[in-house]
Structures are given as structure tokens and as C-alpha cells.
Amino acid sequence: MINIDSRSSTPIYQQIIDGMKENILKGILKPGDKLPSVRELSALITANPNTVSRAYMELERQNVIETIRGRGTYVSALCQPRMEEERMNALKDNLKKIIIEAHYLGLSKEDIINLMESSYDFDEGKENDDKR
Amino acid sequence: MLYSKGNGGDVMKYFIKGIFYKEFKMAKWFFFILTGELLYLFNLSFMNNIQFIKDAVKKGNFNYDNYAYTFETLFSNTDSSKLLFIISIILFASIMVGNDFVNKKYELIAALPYKREEIIITKYIITVIITVISFTISFIAVLIAYKNNETLLSCYLSYGFLYKFYSVNLLIYIFIITFTMLIQTLCGKNILGGIFAGIFLILPIGLSYLLEEVFRMVFFIKMRFGNYDFLTSIYNKIESIAYYISPITYGTDYEKSLNYGAKIIILIAVIALLIYLMIISFKILPFERCGYISIYRLGDIILKIGISFCTGLLAADILAANLTNVFGLYEIDKTLVQQYVNYTIFYSALCFIGVGILTYFITNKIIKLSKS
Amino acid sequence: MTLMKVKKMMIRGDNLISVINANKSYPYKKALSSVNLEVEEGSIFGLIGPNGAGKTTLIKCILDIYKLDSGDIKIGGENIRNNPEAKAQIGYVADENKYFTTFNIDEMIKLYKMTYKNFDMDRFNELNRIFKLPDDRSIGRLSKGMKMRLSLMLNLSIRPKILIMDEPTSGLDPIARKNLIRILLDEVAERKTTIFISSHNLGELERICDTVAIMNEGEIKYRDSLENMKTSMKKVQIAFKEEPKIKIEEMKEFRSVEKIGRVYTVLTKEFNQQLISKLEKEGMVFYQEINLTLEDIFMCCIQKGTGVM
Numbered sequence: 001m002i003n004i005d006s007r008s009s010t011p012i013y014q015q016i017i018d019g020m021k022e023n024i025l026k027g028i029l030k031p032g033d034k035l036p037s038v039r040e041l042s043a044l045i046t047a048n049p050n051t052v053s054r055a056y057m058e059l060e061r062q063n064v065i066e067t068i069r070g071r072g073t074y075v076s077a078l079c080q081p082r083m084e085e086e087r088m089n090a091l092k093d094n095l096k097k098i099i100i101e102a103h104y105l106g107l108s109k110e111d112i113i114n115l116m117e118s119s120y121d122f123d124e125g126k127e128n129d130d131k132r
Numbered sequence: 133m134l135y136s137k138g139n140g141g142d143v144m145k146y147f148i149k150g151i152f153y154k155e156f157k158m159a160k161w162f163f164f165i166l167t168g169e170l171l172y173l174f175n176l177s178f179m180n181n182i183q184f185i186k187d188a189v190k191k192g193n194f195n196y197d198n199y200a201y202t203f204e205t206l207f208s209n210t211d212s213s214k215l216l217f218i219i220s221i222i223l224f225a226s227i228m229v230g231n232d233f234v235n236k237k238y239e240l241i242a243a244l245p246y247k248r249e250e251i252i253i254t255k256y257i258i259t260v261i262i263t264v265i266s267f268t269i270s271f272i273a274v275l276i277a278y279k280n281n282e283t284l285l286s287c288y289l290s291y292g293f294l295y296k297f298y299s300v301n302l303l304i305y306i307f308i309i310t311f312t313m314l315i316q317t318l319c320g321k322n323i324l325g326g327i328f329a330g331i332f333l334i335l336p337i338g339l340s341y342l343l344e345e346v347f348r349m350v351f352f353i354k355m356r357f358g359n360y361d362f363l364t365s366i367y368n369k370i371e372s373i374a375y376y377i378s379p380i381t382y383g384t385d386y387e388k389s390l391n392y393g394a395k396i397i398i399l400i401a402v403i404a405l406l407i408y409l410m411i412i413s414f415k416i417l418p419f420e421r422c423g424y425i426s427i428y429r430l431g432d433i434i435l436k437i438g439i440s441f442c443t444g445l446l447a448a449d450i451l452a453a454n455l456t457n458v459f460g461l462y463e464i465d466k467t468l469v470q471q472y473v474n475y476t477i478f479y480s481a482l483c484f485i486g487v488g489i490l491t492y493f494i495t496n497k498i499i500k501l502s503k504s
Numbered sequence: 505m506t507l508m509k510v511k512k513m514m515i516r517g518d519n520l521i522s523v524i525n526a527n528k529s530y531p532y533k534k535a536l537s538s539v540n541l542e543v544e545e546g547s548i549f550g551l552i553g554p555n556g557a558g559k560t561t562l563i564k565c566i567l568d569i570y571k572l573d574s575g576d577i578k579i580g581g582e583n584i585r586n587n588p589e590a591k592a593q594i595g596y597v598a599d600e601n602k603y604f605t606t607f608n609i610d611e612m613i614k615l616y617k618m619t620y621k622n623f624d625m626d627r628f629n630e631l632n633r634i635f636k637l638p639d640d641r642s643i644g645r646l647s648k649g650m651k652m653r654l655s656l657m658l659n660l661s662i663r664p665k666i667l668i669m670d671e672p673t674s675g676l677d678p679i680a681r682k683n684l685i686r687i688l689l690d691e692v693a694e695r696k697t698t699i700f701i702s703s704h705n706l707g708e709l710e711r712i713c714d715t716v717a718i719m720n721e722g723e724i725k726y727r728d729s730l731e732n733m734k735t736s737m738k739k740v741q742i743a744f745k746e747e748p749k750i751k752i753e754e755m756k757e758f759r760s761v762e763k764i765g766r767v768y769t770v771l772t773k774e775f776n777q778q779l780i781s782k783l784e785k786e787g788m789v790f791y792q793e794i795n796l797t798l799e800d801i802f803m804c805c806i807q808k809g810t811g812v813m
Contacts (some may be wrong), residue, residue: 006711007797009739011731039693043686048548048712049693100792150619154604157611235602242569243596244619245588415586420530420570 001028004045012047016055021064024075035065058097151246151254154448158231158459162224163262169220170270177206178274182281189284196205196287203288207297209304209383218380219330221263221305225312226326228255229414233422234322242419252317252414256407259309267305271298296392301383303399308380309331310406317413320424333380335442340374342442345449349480352461352473417500425502436495448480457478519702520545520666520698521566526575527731528561535561536572537722543700543715545665548692550709551702552798554806559702560599562719563670566700567596579666591618595659599671601651609641612658620662628661634683656684660691667691668700673708683713710798718805725805730798738775739796742768748786760804771804773798 002019004012023029034042038056042049056073059065066076102112174450181202188194205211209218213248229252232238241251276292278285308329315332344367355363375381379402382395390398421427426435456462459472506507519544528536543549553559564570566577568584568591576583579590603612608804617623635653638646646654652675659667673681689698689712703709709716710730717727728736737759742752744766752768753761757779762769772779780791 004711006707007795008792009734011734011798012711013731026679039690042658042689042693046682046685046711048714049689050547050714103790148618150615150617153618154615157606198782235605237602237604239564239569240603243567243591243594245592246619247588250588307671418571420564464659 002041002045004047011108013055013058015053016041016045016047017058020055020059022026024064031074031075031077035075037072140415149246149250149254151241151244152258152388155228155255155258158222159258159262161319161460162220163266166217166220166224166263166266166268169217170213170266171214171273171342171406174206174211175270175273177213179277181206182277182284183334184213185284186281199288203219204284209301209380214301214309214383221259221309222312222326222330223323224263225259225309226316226323226329228259228320229313229316230319230325233320236419238419238422240415248415248417249411252313252403252411254365256310256313256410259313260306262340263305263309264302267298267302292335297383300392300399303396303403304379304383307399307406310410311401313408314406314413316411317417320422320427324425336374336378337381337435340370342437342445342459345452346445349452349473349477353469356462356469357466423502425499432499435499436492439495440488440492446487447487451483452476453482520580521549521576521700522576522581523562523566524576526562526577527564527573527670528565528570529573534722536565536575539575539719539722539724541717541724541727543698544698545698546692547714548688548699548712549701550713551700551719552704552706552716552802553702553711556720556763557719559719560670563668563700563702566660567591567594567668592622592662593669594663595662596658596665597652597655597667597672599668599674601648601655603643603651603654605644607643609637609643612643612654616658616662624661624663627663628657631657631660631687632685635680644737649677649680652676653680656687663695664697666698666700670702671704672701673703673705675786681708688712706798706802716798718802720806723807726801733798733801734796736773737771737796738773739744739769739771739777739794739800741790741792741794742770742783742788743790744768745787745789748783748788750786760800760807769794771800 038052042052067073312329315329319325426432455476519542526539715729718725738802758770758773760771
């Protein structure tokens with residue numbers, strides 16, 4: 001459900017927040033879905049309950065989730081995932097990784113730009129192929 | 133404050149605690165051992181002697197003198213039944229404290245919610261009560277046997293004597309227990325503390341014998357060719373001092389050293405003092421030193437010097453006794469005596485120093501090894 | 505000091521465990537050197553350090569097994585010295601669990617029941633369903649792992665406010681280790697138990713601890729929440745076109761420097777534009793921030809010898 005990387009530089013509570021948002025984005029969690037309690041989630045992902053509790057509080061502050069007394073915690077019905085921003089960040093990360101890889105392969109900035117442009121051509125070509 | 137049993141709380145609360153349960157689990161075996169020893173070795177002998185007297189009376193050849201010393205020796209602490217009992221209670225007391233030194237069990241106990249005082253007082257109370265009950269059972273049996281044969285035994289024993297016997301010896305045993313537990317809190321090894329306690333208990337007497345030998349050599353000429361009295365008076369003085377300061381001897385003869393009343397008072401006072409010291413000693417015990425032969429550095433020094441001194445003295449005494457025979461100091465001519473006495477003293481002194489130094493280094497090494 | 509009073513102090517969320525200027529020396533070694541430590545209630549606190557750093561000594565002093573030469577140790581504001589009410593709130597699972605070997609499990613339970621008022625037999629049975637202690641029930645026959653499990657079960661059943669564990673996962677197989685972690689997390693979630701663990705298993709601690717302290721040579725070299733640690737310190741890989749003129753190893757901005765080929769891996773708290781510019785002047789062509797782990801901080805503290813804070 002949510003993967004925690006304890007070795008990452010991102011604090012765990014942030015990873016939980018991001019993980020939750022990602023699940024909502026992907027549609028794994030829909031508005032109105034019941035979330036596991038702090039205790040349940042901490043057991044599930046093997047994380048400190050204090051950390052989980054903090055993540056939940058932050059998610060609630062951001063109106064991503066809401067707690068109904070006596071009933072539990074649910075994905076906020078009003079939740080409007082900021083799709084663009086999350087995916088944008090993921091894209092940026094991936095791009096950066098590719099650039100580093102290219103750099104190690106010995107490509108200069110120009111080479112990389114050329115590669116990109118040829119990718120565009122290739123893509124357009126492929127699109128045309130598909131359309132046939 | 134001499135000591136407080138739970139800060140002014142009642143004694144009963146000691147009995148419902150887990151620590152009591154834990155200590156009693158071990159102590160209950162000693163109850164059977166102690167009671168068994170007394171009944172089998174002491175009471176049985178007593179009954180047998182009564183039977184012998186009865187038989188003699190029946191046969192018509194009862195002679196007072198035959199049994200004159202029987203009861204005196206039986207009731208003294210040098211009788212084998214009592215000696216075994218004393219050794220057993222020394223072991224009992226030292227194991228009660230020392231057993232938890234093994235495998236650092238004290239570390240677990242220290243983390244439990246008990247005050248340090250509670251722990252040592254519980255151990256102490258259990259040990260004393262079990263010993264008291266054992267001895268009391270044995271005594272009641274004696275009392276009953278005496279009552280049933282009062283006519284026969286009244287020439288040897290009396291109720292007064294028996295009550296004195298009970299009270300003095302009871303206090304002596306409590307003294308031994310308290311002393312042993314105190315010494316065991318200074319020694320980090322199970323049972324070894326008991327051995328040291330046993331040695332310290334008879335040390336005054338033992339030392340007095342060793343010193344008497346020294347005096348014999350020093351005053352040899354005077355003794356052989358002069359009068360004994362001078363030497364005898366020295367011996368007696370040394371011995372009586374030794375007997376005064378060794379409460380363990382108080383039960384041997386009821387009127388020899390001090391009178392009964394003085395003994396009781398001294399015993400009670402000493403016991404009270406030792407209880408206080410024992411509690412303090414346990415309170416400050418550093419548990420990281422479990423397993424050391426001596427917990428405190430001062431104990432190391434005392435052990436090294438004490439053992440070296442006594443062993444050296446013992447060796448020198450044995451040598452002196454042998455040389456007395458070898459040189460024939462009691463037989464040779466007056467003109468030669470001084471010379472050979474000097475030789476004897478010289479070699480004995482050499483032996484004292486040599487054995488002393490050797491023992492010192494050996495003891496030092498052993499103490500160091502115990503700390504690794 | 506009544507139990508009620510101690511409990512009230514603890515509920516306030518104060519620092520539950522306070523070690524204040526603790527010093528302890530052995531004849532040939534200074535085991536604790538001006539140690540200051542605070543543990544907040546309801547947190548999971550990790551104490552790490554190489555062997556011989558003084559972790560076990562510190563723990564034993566906190567529990568009043570060993571006495572400090574100077575300094576204080578307070579539990580809920582009350583000094584722990586000879587204080588049974590405070591000790592009743594603490595469960596202790598040692599690294600070596602040498603029990604009264606003449607006892608069997610039932611007798612140990614009885615001992616704990618008589619010693620701790622709050623002993624909960626239901627909780628013990630609940631835990632036994634997970635740990636499944638063997639039925640033969642005599643302690644001498646238990647393995648090291650089983651002894652540890654028994655100790656854990658007993659100490660959790662007393663419903664402690666604080667659970668102190670010394671190297672709990674050494675000697676446990678992976679399944680048991682996982683069970684242990686689950687149970688600990690559950691304790692914190694359900695009962696807000698404060699957990700103090702000393703361990704070599706950095707990976708585990710990194711995952712579950714709120715706060716971590718690194719100890720070496722009797723001193724606390726580093727103490728902070730894991731979150732602060734990860735946000736304040738950065739691990740960066742830097743590559744230069746050619747050997748830089750300035751000695752990277754000696755730059756004071758860097759807490760630790762490792763070099764492989766022309767790539768330096770550094771730990772720093774001050775990775776800002778200023779530093780980047782400075783490095784670019786020296787010919788830096790590439791930098792990338794990579795994952796900072798607890799192990800990195802640990803190595804840095806131990807090797808450098810001085811504090812990282």
C-alpha cells in the first residue's frame with residue numbers, strides 16, 4: 001500500500017503523506033474510503049505510531065483526509081488531488097535521473113538535447129505508424 | 133536509629149512481597165537441613181545418653197562420674213553436632229546473600245521495585261527465623277525429654293542451665309548469621325564470604341595460639357630454667373582476651389570468660405551493630421563488582437596482608453616446633469641452649485618472611501584473576 | 505512519593521527520563537562522561553554506539569542497578585535512586601537474561617505478580633499466543649532467544665510506562681524480530697508506552713525511532729530526532745573536473761568526506777547556494793544529493809571523534 005524507505009532522506013512522515021496522496025491519485029483510495037487507524041497503519045507498514053499520527057494530522061490539515069468522531073478516518077470527500085503538481089514532480093525526478101545517466105555515458109548537454117529531439121521525431125513517427 | 137524495618141511500616145508487609153517469595157524458595161531447604169541435623173545428631177545423642185543412664189540405674193551400676201562430662205560436652209558448641217550446625221548456618225547465611233552474586237542476578241533484582249534495605253532485611257529475617265525455629269524445635273524436644281527424666285538428670289542439668297543454654301546459643305547463632313551476611317556483602321563470591329566469616333570468627337582464638345608459640349620461643353630460656361608461672365600467666369591473659377572478644381565461644385562454658393548477663397548484653401549489642409552495618413554495606417554495594425573476591429579495595433589489602441601474615445606465622449610456628457625437636461632444645465646443655473634458640477628464632481623469622489611474601493604474591497594474583 | 509503523584513507527573517508529557525550530567529568511572533576506564541539525555545514520553549528512543557561505548561552502563565544507571573559517581577537520573581521528575589515507585593513503572597529487558605535458574609515460568613509469573621501491582625495475566629497470555637513459549641516451563645532449558653521473549657512478556661505484562669531494552673533483537677530470528685517490532689509499535693500506539701532501545705541494528709532503529717542518540721567512548725556524540733537529522737544534514741556527491749586546489753577534506757563545512765576517484769561524498773549541514781558557488785569556483789562540475797542514512801551519521805560520529813551536532 002505505502003512503501004516506506006527508512007534509508008531515504010525524506011522524513012518518514014513525509015513519505016506517508018506522499019504515499020497517501022499517491023494512492024488517492026492513482027485511484028487506489030477514493031473519496032469516502034475508510035483509512036486504517038493510526039494503530040493499524042503503523043502495524044501494516046512497520047512505522048512509528050507517532051510518525052503515522054503526525055502524517056494523519058498533516059493530511060487532515062491539508063483537507064486530504066477527515067476524521068469523523070466515533071467512526072474513523074476517511075479520505076476527504078472534498079479531496080481534489082493536485083494531479084498536475086504530483087506528476088510534474090515525478091516527471092522532473094525522472095528527467096534528472098536520465099540526464100545524470102547520460103552525463104555518465106559521456107554525453108554533453110548538446111548531445112542530450114539532440115537525443116531528445118530525435119526522441120520527439122521517433123515518437124511522432126510511431127504515432128503515425130499507429131494511426132495507419 | 134539502629135535499623136528500620138521498612139521505614140516504620142509494619143513487619144508483616146515483608147511477608148507478602150515477591151522478594152520474600154523468591155528468598156523463601158531457597159531458604160526452605162535449609163530449614164529441613166538444619167532441623168534434621170540437630171534432631172539427628174544432638175537430640176538423638178541426648179536421648180541415647182538418657183537411655184544409657186537408665187540402663188545403668190537398672191543394672192545397679194550407675195556411677196555419677198561416668199557421665200559427669202557427657203552432658204557438658206554435648207551441650208557445648210565444640211560438640212560435633214553443634215559444629216556441623218554452626219557450619220551449616222554459616223553456609224546458609226552466606227548463600228542467602230551470595231547466591232545472587234552468581235550470574236549477576238543482583239542486576240535483575242536491583243531493577244525490581246524494591247528498596248535496597250528491603251532486599252537485605254528480607255534475606256536476613258528469613259535466615260534468622262528459620263534458624264531460630266530449627267533450634268527452638270530441637271530445644272523443646274530436649275526440654276520435654278528432660279522433664280520426663282528430671283529425677284535422673286537433675287544432678288547434671290537444671291532448668292536454669294537449659295534456659296541459659298538456649299538463650300546464649302540462640303544469640304550466638306544470630307550473631308554468626310549477622311556477621312556472615314555482613315562479610316558476604318563485602319565479598320563478591322558466593323560461599324567464599326562464608327569461609328572468610330568462619331575464619332574471622334575463630335581468628336582471635338587461632339591467633340592467640342599462634343602468638344603463644346612465639347612467646348614460647350622468645351622466653352624459652354626463662355621457661356626451661358626458670359619458672360613457668362610467668363609464661364603461663366601470659367598465655368592465660370592472651371587466651372582470655374581471645375575468648376572475651378569471640379562471641380562464638382560464649383556458649384562453650386557458661387561461666388568461664390564472662391558471666392551470663394554480660395554475654396547476653398554484649399551479644400545483643402553486637403548483633404544490633406552488625407545489623408546496622410550489614411544494611412549499610414548492602415545499600416552501598418556496587419553491583420558491577422559482583423564476582424570480585426573482595427568488593428572493595430580495602431578488602432583486597434586486608435586479605436593480602438592478613439593471609440600473608442597468618443600463613444607466615446603458621447609456617448614459622450610449625451618450623452619452630454620442628455626445630456625444637458630437631459635441636460633437642462629441651463634436652464641439650466644449658467650453655468648451648470641460647471645459641472640454638474637463636475638459630476630457631478632466626479630460621480623461623482626467615483620462614484615467616486619468606487612464606488609471607490610468597491603468600492602475598494599468590495593472593496594478589498588470585499584477587500586480580502577474580503576481577504577479569 | 506505516591507504512585508498517583510508519579511503517574512500525574514508522567515501524564516504531563518514532560519521528559520520522562522532525564523539523565524543529567526552523569527559520570528561513572530571504572531578503575532581503568534571512564535564509562536560515562538558528562539552524559540546528558542532526555543527522553544520524551546510516548547516516544548521511541550534509540551541509543552546506538554559501538555561496543556564498549558557505555559550504552560549498557562548508561563542503561564544500568566538509568567535503572568538504578570549501577571550507581572553514578574556524579575549526576576542525577578530522574579524518572580518523571582523523581583530521582584530513581586532507591587525509588588521503588590519509579591522502578592515499578594519501568595520494564596527492563598536485558599541483553600543477557602540470567603534468571604533465577606531454579607525458577608520455572610510459572611514461578612517467575614508468580615514473582616512478577618507479587619512484585620508489580622499492575623501485572624496483567626491476560627496480556628501475558630495474549631503475548632504468549634504470539635511468542636509461544638514451550639510448555640515444559642523450566643527456565644534453565646530455555647534458549648537465549650526464549651529467555652529474552654519471556655523477559656519481554658513479563659515486562660510488558662506489568663503495564664510499564666517505560667520499557668527499556670538492551671540489544672533486544674540480537675539473537676532473534678527474522679520472524680521473531682518482526683514480531684517484536686510489531687508488539688513494540690502496538691504498545692506505543694495503544695498505551696503510549698515510552699520505549700528506550702539500545703541496538704546495533706541501525707536499519708531497524710531508523711525505521712521506528714522518533715529520536716536517536718549516538719554514543720561513543722562514554723559521551724553522547726549526537727542526539728536529535730530522526731526527522732531533524734535527515735532534514736538538517738545532507739549527503740552530497742560532488743564531482744570535479746580536475747583535482748581542486750583547496751583541500752576538500754579540510755573544509756570546515758563538511759562533517760565527513762569520502763573520496764572515490766574524482767567523486768567526493770560529503771556530509772554537511774550547510775549545503776546552500778554559497779557553498780555551491782564556492783565549490784563551482786574550485787571546478788565542481790556536478791553535484792547530487794543522495795540518501796542520508798543513520799549509518800552515515802553513525803560512521804561520521806564514530807570516526808571523526810568529535811560531535812556532529
